[in-house]
Structures are given as C-alpha cells and as structure tokens.
Amino acid sequence: MLAREEASGPAWLSVEGLASHYGRIQALRDVALTIAKGEIVSLVGANGAGKTTLLRTISGVQPASAGRIVFEGEDITTLAATARVSRGIAQVPEGRQIFGPLSVADNLRMGAYLRKDGEIAVDMDRIYALFPILAGFRARPGGSLSGGQQQMLALGRALMSRPRLLLLDEPSMGLAPVIVDQIFAAIVRLKSEGMTIFLVEQNAFAALSIADRGYALETGSVILSGNARDLLADEKVKEAYLGI
C-alpha cells in the first residue's frame, strides 16, 4: 500500500567492503551484505556491534571511509542524505527521534518533505489507518506521546517519504511487549504489501522470526549470514543472541 510500485527489475541494495570511523575509532570493517526487493533482512548483534553505524552509513548521515553502497544499480556511497531519501531510502532511527515541538500531523508531513505529488494527504490517512491511535492525536506535539506512540509516529514519518527500502533501527527498544507486537505486525504487513525492509534489532528472536534472511554483526564485522530460519536454529546464534 505504501510501497512505491515499480515494474522495473528488482530493487536491491548491496554493501561491499564498507568501513566507517568515528574519529580514529573504526566502527565498521569490511561489511558486505545484500538485500533483494521485497525481503525482510534482519541484522542482529550486541550493543556497540556497529548496527546503528551501518544504518547511518547507508542513510548517508555517517560517512563511509571505505567500500561501496549500491542501490538499484547506482553507487550512492557519496550521495548526501537528502539525495538518498529522494532515491527511496527511509530510516526509522534508534530512539525514535520525533520532532518534539511539531504536532503529530506535522511530524508525518515532514516525512514527505521532499515529495511534490498531490497524494500526501491520502498517505497521511493511510498512516492513521495503520496506527489508529495516532489519528486521535493529530494536533498534539509529538514529544508528548508515549514511547510506543512515538515509535508508531517515527515509522509513519518514514513511510510518508514513500520509501522503497525501509531501514528500521531497534523499533522494539524500550517498549512494552504488547506494543512491540503491534510494531512487528505492522512491519509484517508492510512486507506483505511489497516493502523491502532492513531490520536492525537486539531482540534477535523477534527480528529473525519475521525475516527472510539475517546477518549477525560483531565488533563492526559481519560474522554470520544466512536464511533466517537456519540462523534461528544455529547453535552459535542461539548461544550468542537468543540466550538459549
């Protein structure tokens, strides 16, 4: 519904040999991964493994110090963040990062900042249909919502750009289990409508359960990859990320 329909070939993202640094500290080293159109790919890993850095580098708010990011055949490694949004990459950042003083409706409108088409209001209604609780809070400042509502708003805001690739950073962080279920149900629904999703989660079991494929990141490097089902059954994964 909110995914942009494109007939032309599979939309895909490939990351090759990616490195990124904060000052002299290397946060990512030689990261390689691919995402095919319509997939949910989950990235699991402990705190500080570099998951957020990877998403930020894909979105262009953190510079890559080596390697390439190719989206739909185009090398976007050095593109500005703004240009990547207009190419169809949207991110729901860690910790939600709502525009506190702006109303719920304006937060959603900001998600469509680069759009020039006439269907912004239509899409906004779709977000309210996806998360009915937000519809009652249209005029409220985003900062006054509860954590779960803010997560829904952050997801809605990202969808307002009509992304083809949705990057989700820890959407379950700090939320009550019942809210987490709602968020994950929305993610599954988006996939069923054709959205491509890259999901970063510490909650490895939940993330791999809804994913097609998965990667595990440790101290900035990919250490495991494969089908989500295989990863869920993998002894190493069980031990390191599932706490079994």
Next chain:
Amino acid sequence: MSQFLQFLFSGLTEGAVYAMVALGFTIIYNASDVVNFAQGEFVMLGGMVTFFANAAGIPLPLAALIAILVAVVAGLALNRFAIEPARGASVVNLIIITIGASIFIKGLAQLVFDKRFHRFPAFSGDDPIRVLDATILPQSLWVLFGACAIFSGLWLFFARTLVGKAITAVAANRLAAELVGISAKRMMALSFALSAAIGAIAGILITPISPTSVEVGTLLALKGFAGAMLGGMGNPLGAVAGGLIVGIVEKMSAGYVSTNYKDAVAFIIIILTLLVLPTGLFGKARVDRV
C-alpha cells in the same frame, strides 16, 4: 499623565527595535543554539547602507532594499565562514565567534563608511501626531507597525509553511531532519538570512528617529539580548514582550530617574532575570518524553 504617556510612546518605539533584535536572536538560537551577538551589526548595516546608498542618489525604498540584501549577505557569510566551520564547538566558543564577527563587521563598516552619525528623512514626515495628552512621531508608527508585521509574518512562516516547520524540525532534531531529507545546513543558512533581514529592517525603520553610526550595533545587540533573555530565550512571543519591556523601562528610567542610567537598564534586567527568573517570563520546561 501626559509625561507618562510620552515616555510610554518613546519606550514602545525603542522597545519595538529591541524586540526585532530579540526576534533575530530567537530565530538563530532556535535553529542552531547559537547566541548571535553580531545581531546588532545587522541593524547597523540596515541604517548605514540605506543612508549611504540614499546619499549616492538611490531613492530611499530602493536603498532600503539594498541595505536588507547587504545584511542578508553578511548573515549568510557569518554562517558559512564563522559558524559552520565551528560546528560542534561549545556554546561559549560560538558566542565568542559571534562577538569576534561583530567586531569584524564593525571594523569593516568603519573602513567602508565613516565614524559619524547619520540619519535620513522620516518616511511620512516629522509632524507629531496628537494622541490623548501626548504626541507620537509618524516614524514611530512605522516602527511599531513594522515590528507587528514582522512578528505576524514570522508566526505565519513558522506555524503554517513547510519550510518554517522544517527549520523547527532541524532545531528539534537535526539527525531526524536529515533522515527525512531536510538539509540542516540550508535551514541554518536560511535562519541567519532571516535574522539578518529582520535586523536590517529594524535599522532602517529607526534611523530617522535615532541616528545611526557604525557603533550602534553593540548596544543594540545587548539590549535585544536582554529582551530575549527576559522573555525566555527561544520564545518569539517572549522576545517581543521582553524587547518592549526593556524599551519602556529604559525610557521611564531616563525620564523619571536620570538619563545617565539609560544604558544600564538592559544590564540590570539581564542580571535580575538570571537571578530571579532564569527561564524568562515565557520560558517553559520542555515537555518531551523519551
């Protein structure tokens, strides 16, 4: 009574200028957390450039427009060459940078212009208008209406337009703004341009009443800052109210106490605000939940 009214009118006029300076502080502060002490130089540029362009034979309205453009270019340059390269610097460092920029602009203006006081004719003549027991200059009405127009225009801009909301979005959360495709750099530049234009307009409106020179910017910046602090830093309505109060208190103290202490009023207000009401009259605790 008539004396009180007279002081009130001149206080409101002076205060409207401080309010415009305070609004300039507010816009830049909200967009970038920078307290821009070069704000007064935009006011100075507004008056001085208009005078010299007008003296060179350019009609007053066009001269005023040129002055606004010069101030906007100065604002953009200040952002691009002094603020942007210092991104991530501490608030104190940024303040020192803006003070340095203010001294630089003043020095440059001294080279280009001169050190004398200048004024140009009032827009609608100098015949005072009788209001109750007192009189008010037509130019004072220009200043007051100008300040009202700027305030309402700004309110509409920030509350109703996409770009205005985008500036608020950058101020609230720079990372999230970048992630939805808003260029934080561009919004910063825009807020400096906007503040500079407002400062210049204030300078143009007040110069027929109180003559300008390259030196006027420093005190105006401090008084506008006092207004912004009193109103609550970052609050546009507070900036206007604070600016007007500083202007009125200043004129009252000059009229009833002594003109010697006129310029001390702003400083006393800053000190009292910090001691008694650090968040200002309209400052409020943030309501964000995390």
